[in-house]
Amino acid sequence: MAFRLPAASALRPLARSLGASRNAPRQQLRWLAIPAHPVAVGSKGPTAMVFLNMGGPSTTDEVGDFLSRLFADADLIPLGRLQNYIGPFIAQRRTPKIQKQYAAIGGGSPIRKWSEHQCAEMCKLLDEISPETAPHKPYVAFRYANPLTEEMYNRLLADGFGNGRGGRAVAFTQYPQYSCSTTGSSLNELWKWRQRLEGKAGPLEDGKDGTIQWSVIDRWPVHPGLIETFASNIEKTLAEYPEERRKDVVLLFSAHSLPMTVVNRGDTYPAEVAATVYAVMQRLNFSNTYRLCWQSQVGPQPWLGPQTQSSVEEYIAKGQKDLVLIPIAFTSDHIETLFELDQEVIGESGHADTVKRVESLNGNPIFIKALADLAKSHLNNGIACSAQMGLRCPGCKSERCLESKKFFAGQITLPGQ
Numbered sequence: 486m487a488f489r490l491p492a493a494s495a496l497r498p499l500a501r502s503l504g505a506s507r508n509a510p511r512q513q514l515r516w517l518a519i520p521a522h523p524v525a526v527g528s529k530g531p532t533a534m535v536f537l538n539m540g541g542p543s544t545t546d547e548v549g550d551f552l553s554r555l556f557a558d559a560d561l562i563p564l565g566r567l568q569n570y571i572g573p574f575i576a577q578r579r580t581p582k583i584q585k586q587y588a589a590i591g592g593g594s595p596i597r598k599w600s601e602h603q604c605a606e607m608c609k610l611l612d613e614i615s616p617e618t619a620p621h622k623p624y625v626a627f628r629y630a631n632p633l634t635e636e637m638y639n640r641l642l643a644d645g646f647g648n649g650r651g652g653r654a655v656a657f658t659q660y661p662q663y664s665c666s667t668t669g670s671s672l673n674e675l676w677k678w679r680q681r682l683e684g685k686a687g688p689l690e691d692g693k694d695g696t697i698q699w700s701v702i703d704r705w706p707v708h709p710g711l712i713e714t715f716a717s718n719i720e721k722t723l724a725e726y727p728e729e730r731r732k733d734v735v736l737l738f739s740a741h742s743l744p745m746t747v748v749n750r751g752d753t754y755p756a757e758v759a760a761t762v763y764a765v766m767q768r769l770n771f772s773n774t775y776r777l778c779w780q781s782q783v784g785p786q787p788w789l790g791p792q793t794q795s796s797v798e799e800y801i802a803k804g805q806k807d808l809v810l811i812p813i814a815f816t817s818d819h820i821e822t823l824f825e826l827d828q829e830v831i832g833e834s835g836h837a838d839t840v841k842r843v844e845s846l847n848g849n850p851i852f853i854k855a856l857a858d859l860a861k862s863h864l865n866n867g868i869a870c871s872a873q874m875g876l877r878c879p880g881c882k883s884e885r886c887l888e889s890k891k892f893f894a895g896q897i898t899l900p901g902q
């Protein structure tokens with residue numbers, strides 16, 4: 486299989502939009518250098534790199550379907566035996582409100598644009614730094630929006646993976662911190678489509694029965710490249726404050742909250758988000774004081790707090806008006822940054838000049854290099870998934886979790902890979 490890459494000249498505008506200056510010396514652009522010839526197939530290639538994420542509606546017309554899938558997902562919102570009745574009902578009632586929010590951020594979620602960009606750029610870097618597993622072919626699988634997992638899997642098969650031909654695919658979660666409601670749900674969905682489209686082969690003995698050989702990057706909360714990207718973005722935002730006020734700015738890390746039922750089930754996400762925050766603060770030498778807050782609660786049940794919006798209001802009421810918000814649990818812009826943080830939390834704070842948000846990771850070259858570094862280590866280490874992924878939550882009663890974890894942990898990777 487040979488995948489043709491565009492000529493380097495075609496990619497120069499992209500390199501420049503990622504911050505590379507027109508006259509930058511070749512040295513500085515090294516990590517961006519893209520081979521102008523088709524990438525050779527390495528001894529262990531080709532490799533499919535599949536980004537997993539929740540996705541979002543690209544247009545307001547897609548909001549209804551996005552919410553229907555989201556409220557049908559028992560790994561995210563368990564509604565028991567009534568899931569198929571209550572789910573669509575809530576989704577339908579919520580659609581007009583959420584459509585207005587997407588209209589207010591330009592008519593749709595940018596998650597697809599950023600995910601496809603990040604994955605494609607990471608694969609180009611991998612072709613350079615991991616030639617033995619080249620070519621690396623980018624795929625995106627969303628849980629609730631196009632391209633859905635089923636569509637991605639059919640593309641994999643059409644592109645020459647599986648169907649008796651084997652091949653290696655890496656499921657790479659784009660949630661740095663693992664939650665059973667996010668990465669867990671995406672993996673359960675991937676496992677479901679793998680069973681439907683490739684049969685019930687079960688744990689393989691030699692990885693050579695012709696099905697796709699999967700491995701999983703399931704969490705990366707303290708990867709140095711991730712931490713560096715957050716820290717340098719924070720430094721950039723802190724530099725916007727007058728020097729005499731800078732060290733007194735309070736850093737407010739904000740992550741999507743979880744219902745307390747999920748926290749008490751033993752979900753690892755709160756601890757992993759806290760680990761990311763602590764690593765970023767270590768990298769900043771604890772230059773400022775900080776708190777971790779939680780946003781985007783939905784519905785009446787108790788969620789993990791303190792809430793981001795009330796924390797901002799309470800600090801302002803205490804006289805602390807210099808606040809920097811840092812979305813810490815998502816790798817691109819989405820409705821929670823562009824609408825909830827920018828328009829609601831900051832917009833309604835009455836202090837939009839002193840309450841600021843750091844930019845999201847989006848197309849940041851340091852971040853894309855971090856993704857490539859992470860993927861390269863994974864491709865080399867021969868591990869099917871982290872040991873941590875094998876341990877279910879103490880309160881887990883889900884057969885889906887049990888079966889999909891068994892499947893992914895049982896995938897055998899080849900020695901030396």
Ligand SMILES: C=CC1=C(C)c2cc3[nH]c(cc4nc(cc5[nH]c(cc1n2)c(C)c5CCC(=O)O)C(CCC(=O)O)=C4C)c(C)c3C=C
Pocket residue numbers: 539540541542555561562579583594596660664666667741742743744747754783814815818819820821
């Ligand atoms: C790390 C990120 C996220 C976690 C953890 C998470 C858990 C979680 N979410 C809901 C319910 C909803 N989430 C919705 C949208 C949404 N959620 C995340 C991220 C996480 N969710 C993002 C990035 C988005 C927006 C996507 C975009 O298009 O930009 C929604 C839909 C919007 C709404 O109706 O308000 C719901 C509902 C639960 C119940 C949950 C944990 C169990």
Ligand code: FES
Pocket residue numbers: 665669750752876877878880881882883886887
């Ligand atoms: S809910 Fe956490 S492992 Fe099943």
Ligand SMILES: [Fe+2]
Pocket residue numbers: 741781
């Ligand atoms: Fe959510």
